[in-house]
Amino acid sequence: MNDFSTRAIHAGQAFDPTTGAIIPPIYMSSTFVQDGIGGFRNGYEYARGGNPTRDSLQELLASLEGGSKAFSFASGLAAEDALLRSLLKTGDHVLMGNDVYGGTHRLVNRLFVPWGIELSTVEMSDADAVRAAIRPGKTRVLWLETPSNPLLKITDIEALAAIGHEAGVIVVVDNTFASPYLQQPLSLGADVVVHSATKYLGGHSDVLGGAVVVNDEELAEKVAFLQFGAGGVSSPMESWLTVRGIKTLAVRMDRHSENAHTIASALEGHPAIERVFYPGLESHPGHDIAARQMRDFGGMLSVALKGGPDAARRFAESTSLFQLAESLGGVESLISYPSEMTHASVKGTELAVPENVIRLSVGIESIGDLLADVLQALDPLS
Structure with a gap:
């Protein structure tokens, strides 16, 4: 085997x-x-x-x-x-x-x-x-x-x-x-x-x-x-x-990666987005290394909002398919605000996550539905 x-x-x-x-x-x-x-x-x-x-x-x-x-x-x-x-x-x-x-x-x-x-x-x-x-x-x-x-x-x-x-x-x-x-x-x-x-x-x-x-x-x-x-x-x-x-890890990761890559590409250059953090994008500083040591680029991505912490919070609380919760890697899509959620313990230190950053765990739902959900949440911030 x-x-x-x-x-x-x-x-x-x-x-x-x-x-x-x-x-x-x-x-x-x-x-x-x-x-x-x-x-x-x-x-x-x-x-x-x-x-x-x-x-x-x-x-x-x-x-x-x-x-x-x-x-x-x-x-x-x-x-x-x-x-x-x-x-x-x-x-x-x-x-x-x-x-x-x-x-x-x-x-x-x-x-x-x-x-x-x-x-x-x-x-x-x-x-x-x-x-x-x-x-x-x-x-x-x-x-x-x-x-x-x-x-x-x-x-x-x-x-x-x-x-x-x-x-x-x-x-x-x-x-x-x-x-x-x-x-x-x-x-x-x-x-x-x-x-x-x-x-x-x-x-x-x-x-x-x-x-x-x-x-x-x-x-x-x-x-x-x-x-x-x-x-x-x-x-x-x-x-x-x-x-x-x-048992389904391989097929799930293929779909996670495909969906995340599509969303990352769509958000790069979006008027409400300052930066997209996703190694599958050629603009990512670690793209070449990731391409060499990874089979694909995964289902996780983060974005920095141009509008600062207020815009980040509004975005995180305005999606529907992307549910506001900690953790990641499940078949369903999740959205989180690391500064106050997963990384609250390092707030105020050199490890603190910028307060305008939102993390997306992209699930395996229909990419059309996921993309529509993200874009509708960003539209009022543009």
């Missing part, structure tokens, strides 16, 4: 040998009968340590990202927390992009920094700046997010992986916006991939989850221990829903 779409449907998804059910069942059991003291059947003892449904998802995720091991967690931030605790010790330095997701920055800044971890941010699209910001002997993690949230900046994964490895740094890529269908960071030199599985992997706004995918066996053992020891695992139902969502 070499093709992505085939693996998305079949990897880790053998039919049930007992009944022949084509879809593996959801194993809702919290514990498992032992043949004798310490005699575990197929390695299962207690659901925090292992569950067949979660294992199915983990095997699938590893296959799609090209990793040796994957670990499924209760949320994206739970996955990031377990990974960072597996990697860091007091005195270590973490280097992130200056527009990293607000929740990720909050996790490190509010939880890890008080424990003696050092954090700084840099413009990740500037390789020289990244190289200069790495602290020899101290920087432990280089955290990349591409495309970034919400300004859709593009980072050259291959180039920064090389820079990180020269300095002995672990290179982590948040692949949530792209999904493994559009981008596979491990093949470009990254050491670890993280996901908020809540987004495109689940794909239907009905699941909360996160994932860590690695290639290094030693790191895999550390993450596995944190998954078991701290217990932030995904439930059987959440795991099953994520697997179900992944």
